[in-house]
Amino acid sequence: VSITLKHGAHRLGKRTDKQMQTWRNYGLGQFIHWGVYAIPGGHWEGKYYPGAAEWIRSWKEMPKEAYDNLYKQFNPEKFNARGWAKQAKEMGAKYVIITTKHHDGFCLWPSKYTDYTIAKSPYKKDIIGQLVDAYDAEGIDVYLYFSIIDWNHPGYRSSLKTEADRKEYEDFKTFTRNQLVELLERYPSTKGLWFDGSWDKAWIEQAEFADELGRELREMIPGLIIGSRFRADENGNRHFDTNGDMMGDYEQGWERKIPETIEDIHGNDWDCVMTIPENQWGYHSDWKGHVKTSNELIEMLVKSVSLDGNFVLNFGPDGEGNIRPEETKLAAEIGAWMDVNKEVVYGCGYLDWKKQDWGYYTVNRETGKKYMVVFNMPVSGALRVKVPDNTRPDKAYLLEQPESDITIEEIHRNEYFVHYKPMTPVKKPFVIVIETTESDADEGHYQ
Numbered sequence: 001v002s003i004t005l006k007h008g009a010h011r012l013g014k015r016t017d018k019q020m021q022t023w024r025n026y027g028l029g030q031f032i033h034w035g036v037y038a039i040p041g042g043h044w045e046g047k048y049y050p051g052a053a054e055w056i057r058s059w060k061e062m063p064k065e066a067y068d069n070l071y072k073q074f075n076p077e078k079f080n081a082r083g084w085a086k087q088a089k090e091m092g093a094k095y096v097i098i099t100t101k102h103h104d105g106f107c108l109w110p111s112k113y114t115d116y117t118i119a120k121s122p123y124k125k126d127i128i129g130q131l132v133d134a135y136d137a138e139g140i141d142v143y144l145y146f147s148i149i150d151w152n153h154p155g156y157r158s159s160l161k162t163e164a165d166r167k168e169y170e171d172f173k174t175f176t177r178n179q180l181v182e183l184l185e186r187y188p189s190t191k192g193l194w195f196d197g198s199w200d201k202a203w204i205e206q207a208e209f210a211d212e213l214g215r216e217l218r219e220m221i222p223g224l225i226i227g228s229r230f231r232a233d234e235n236g237n238r239h240f241d242t243n244g245d246m247m248g249d250y251e252q253g254w255e256r257k258i259p260e261t262i263e264d265i266h267g268n269d270w271d272c273v274m275t276i277p278e279n280q281w282g283y284h285s286d287w288k289g290h291v292k293t294s295n296e297l298i299e300m301l302v303k304s305v306s307l308d309g310n311f312v313l314n315f316g317p318d319g320e321g322n323i324r325p326e327e328t329k330l331a332a333e334i335g336a337w338m339d340v341n342k343e344v345v346y347g348c349g350y351l352d353w354k355k356q357d358w359g360y361y362t363v364n365r366e367t368g369k370k371y372m373v374v375f376n377m378p379v380s381g382a383l384r385v386k387v388p389d390n391t392r393p394d395k396a397y398l399l400e401q402p403e404s405d406i407t408i409e410e411i412h413r414n415e416y417f418v419h420y421k422p423m424t425p426v427k428k429p430f431v432i433v434i435e436t437t438e439s440d441a442d443e444g445h446y447q
């Protein structure tokens, strides 16, 4: 039985408005983590920082004062917002999430509420404004990442122990609200806010303030999209309130991980945000460990879409404003695959057919067109397909060769083999379109 909450979920079930339908149909997004942490790039005085590069200020080997003065040398002359937006367009990204301010508190826009901003750096110019304009020009929707954690603000606290803490934190709350209102006033084409750094006890205690702030921001931009990581309910529950209902417009719980089954998503919209190395969001000049290939990233994208989610791939530009070669190469490889196969991503989602080992199904939500996206070719060349009752597969063909006619063999009741022998070795995931007839009476051979 549900209890009454003042600051719990304000809506049950998915949003059905146009803005959210657009969000739901993106499929692929780009995350950009950029800031003064890109200057040290995971090193300090010859020492290697093993953590996530955007967290280097928290490293015991990094003197706080040294970090806090880095902005005085931030002058990314190679920064080219149009070039970044063009690359994202060619990769096939439909939206971008840009860090306006990460946990260190450095603002990439000339905020009037602090001096710790790009305006006070040698670079001076508004980075967020250039990126918003460039991505808008490419037709890529812009979302703004905002960290509640702000290690630079004197009023920031991770927890409120004393009355003095509480008093200071009131200034921080006002500052946070002011910056968010300022961002939406300066960049009204923003389609949504991606909040981070909201796990502190101090913030979790601000259920009423955060709820009211969310309401105010949504009134500024009708249709504004805010995920589940923004606020907690009055009992300190995050993402899902005391009744288990999601707060926000989509679940922001999939950071560097992807749901395994449709049950894992609880019927909610969701995004997965993913790094190319194991765990680097900001620029680290020396990636250690496994760097994902484009085949791996395309599989994560298709897996996300097949489970009704969006996949957001992170880019961490360096201190000069360059997108690093490894990211440029992957963006091009993903883009080349999307050029041919984008229709299995855009506007697609979960098909309730039993998942098979060879890969993922996606279905176009408008046309009902069904896709088999093959990652694991069986040695037999026989792709197993199990269909729901009263569904008969009639035709299968390669998306890339609509005239190809792939044999479908019925092997059991509601079970078929789609026989496909590639002429040349398969090097990239490929797509088979499968056409079906839904009938009332079940006329299959097998009872």
Ligand SMILES: C[C@@H]1N[C@@H](c2cn(-c3ccccc3)nn2)[C@H](O)[C@@H]1O
Binding pocket: 033, 052, 054, 055, 196, 197, 255, 273, 281
């Ligand atoms: C989107 C990503 N979220 C930020 C993050 C993640 N974490 C974190 C902290 C403790 C455990 C797991 C994750 N802290 N900050 C990363 O710095 C990046 O911005």
